[in-house]
Amino acid sequence: MADTDWRGVGGEDTDVDRAGNLVLAGRSRRLLFSLLRPHRRRTVLAMAIIFLDNLAFVAGPLFIAHALDTGVAAAVDGRWAPLVWTVAGYVVVGFLGAATTYAFLMVSGRLSQDILFDLRERVFRHTQALSLSFHEKYTSGKVISRLTSDVESLQTLLESALNDALTAILSMVSIAVILFWLDVPLALVVLAGFVPLLLITRWSQRRQRRAYRRTRVSIARVVVHFVESMVGIRAVQVFRRERRNNAILLAEDTEYRDATTTALRGMASYTGIVRWIGNATLAVIVVVGSMRVIGGALDIGVLAAYVLYLRRFYGPLDELAQVFNAYQSAAAALEKISGVLEEEPTVAPPASPVPIGVVAGDVEFDRVSFGYAADALVLQPFSLHVPAGQVVAMVGATGAGKSTVAKLLARFYDPTDGRIRLDGIDLRDLADDDLRRNVVMVTQESFLFSGSIADNIRLGRPSATDDEVRAAADAVGLTPFLAALPRGIDTDVRKRGGRLSSGQRQLVAFARVFLAAPSVIVLDEATSSLDIPGERLVQRALETILHGRTALIIAHRLSTVAIADRVLVMADGRIVEDGTPKALVAGDGRFAHLNTAWQESLV
CATH class of the missing domain: 3.40.50.300 (P-loop containing nucleotide triphosphate hydrolases)
Structure with missing residues (x-):
């Protein structure tokens, strides 16, 4: 399958572009789910570990709030037990967080390697099974690119970004619930800051996906040129083509560098805007919260916990921004890989093969014609019998x-028209093993x-x-x-x-x-x-x-x-x-x- 660029005129999205995006995104998700399906148990285990890790993560500020509002006051009166138990609880959840992080990295690391192993094996097996017509139009360099740079993009997502994404999403959801529980007015301020954030995320998503598709196409061209140059190194040296090859590689590599730079520039802009929104929201919360503390409507410990939670709330957004970058790169890579995996052999195996015993070797071409293109015949209709x-x-x-x-x-x-028979049996009806054993x-x-x-x-x-x-x-x-x-x-x-x-x-x-x-x-x-x-x-x-x-x-x-x-x-x-x-x-x-x-x- 040729690399597809779903960009409209001038690079702007069109209706066709959006429809194409939906098709490609759906194809990528189907591939990802099919890779995860055989590893459901470990995936569920990883999710459970992340859930425990998130509980440990969000529990910390609650212990601090309790220590400030209750433990310190009790200690002033000579009762140290509440403060000691609060500090001990904070230490325990800290150890729990470390243990769950270690466990998740071990489980997810093995899971990601198994998924990548399955993917490489699936691409290699499927590519070998595809017909000669595929390999004549889809260069070996592109296949190598699918198995190397594209798989590496998915590896980055699975090994680190997935952990960050799950942790960030669970943290944001649980922290949002706690923020509303602690103080509704302040939570509404935080919620208001999410409106521009969602709009910016949506805009950046479309922009980044186009950029990373461009990187996948350009790196494939670099690999193709490198493979062709090395395979044909004798011709390169005999005809002194080194300088010309260097110029071609420079042009292709420059395109890849520029595409990657564009993607990174978009990521930098998105990350900067997210941090600005987070800092602006935090400043508003400090001002509004301080006024509520002065007015007696809010405890100082609650405000301290709120500020800590808010930092932890926008901290994951930074992580999500990095995950978003890895996801866009992996999504573009999955589009290319899934395109190869959805290729069907043009020479299809028979649904019900005809068994063949000892073959004499009688060959018959019966009114056979053929064209590599539908509208241009290379072989005019002919019949031939070879005893x-x-x-x-x-x-x-x-x-x-x-x-x-x-x-x-x-x-x-296969012929465009007509039949080719071996001992009276159409080649289309022979199992591949029988055909390859006899021809x-x-x-x-x-x-x-x-x-x-x-x-x-x-x-x-x-x-x-x-x-x-x-x-x-x-x-x-x-x-x-x-x-x-x-x-x-x-x-x-x-x-x-x-x-x-x-x-x-x-x-x-x-x-x-x-x-x-x-x-x-x-x-x-x-x-x-x-x-x-x-x-x-x-x-x-x-x-x-x-x-x-x-x-x-x-x-x-x-x-x-x-x-x-x-x-x-x-x-x-x-x-x-x-x-x-x-x-x-x-x-x-x-x-x-x-x-x-x-x-x-x-x-």
Whole structure:
């Protein structure tokens, strides 16, 4: 899902903007509640601890008021017990407050880590399950940003801000009740100060949410650029792009800095106004309260308690201002994360999969057409039958639609119209495990994960024994190469297989396929990046793994076509020639001209 900016013209809210805000806010809340739901008991326990902590917090000034109005007077008369018991009570609630704070931090700390663990695992699992179309439009840098900076924003809210928010809200509610109980006229003065405070809070909320959405978009762009630069570091250094990359990062980072500065400026303004309102209200309370004490309508101890409570009443407002800042950042982050989690695979698994037993490998394209966009077909309607065990090579100019056919057969996409069947069963009706077990695709750049060669080969069948893995390596011609490595098949290939050459990485990929033993193999330009010796090694390996299997080979090099039983020539999304390599070479069509040009290039 693309990053969404719900801002109207000039950045002002519009009706569409407000509707969009409601949708995004609702989506964020649903995600947060779904994360909390499995941890209901600990959440309730944390709330109970906070409630006890709040009781200890608000009880303190009552003990002080009792000490001033009763305990001191009793001590003057020689009765020290009331004052001693009052002081002891104040000390006890102080220890209770310390104990409950410790307990809450322990419970909430574990709770927040479990929630973040669940969220990271959910995002990672869901992202892996999404279709190829999602990953082609949503860069890996954005996914990394969701799992790092966005999760960190939520972590700040859960680990510290949530404690402050719950404490502040409970304190303000309980203190408000006590203020009315102590003196109604003074409480009404405090209540009057809340009117401008609520208006300012509402205004700041809208402003801050827009600012933090901007920070989430800008930091994602920074991460995307950084990831692309590091992944493509060879091209960066070969083409001396460092200065240009620095300029791009400077621009993106400047946008992030400015967005964050705008958010912090808004937070500073809000905090300053809240403190000003609090101090102004306190000054009014002191004046009005003093006049009531002079008039005999209020005890001095009550006024002292009132001032203390008022300080504790507006103190949490400062904390809430900081929480508000963390909440806006976390809310913007949750909007982005929830957007990823609400993405649905465009290639959906079947509701009722059709079971499939031993697969022969018969493939049929029945009136298939396809377009990446709804209004533009890449493949014009065509039908094709590939009998079980037949090796079909597909050639044609770049953009003719060859790789698209391969992606459809591997079911990275579903046809716009028509059906693709494996042994008579529509691919849409096959369970994903059955499909992946029987149809395997090898691309031009075979990706190797960090780890040993054996680990990478075992991807083809994780349950394979060591002997089976070595047999697969030997079958594709890897054994002589492995003998020269320090740890043989257990040698670490390093990041992205950087320790191996292109041909060696391709042989490892073929060993995976051999071990997986699928019924259908799709090779998408699997030899186009290899040198002549590497290509010969791969060609021998191909003959081994293709024996007795159905195969679709997308090839630019016509040397690969030599092992095919049948050749398809594609142009403009259509199959324009179909026949055996020998028959097509003998004719006067596109393949014959391609073959002649290739032969001349070898002279």
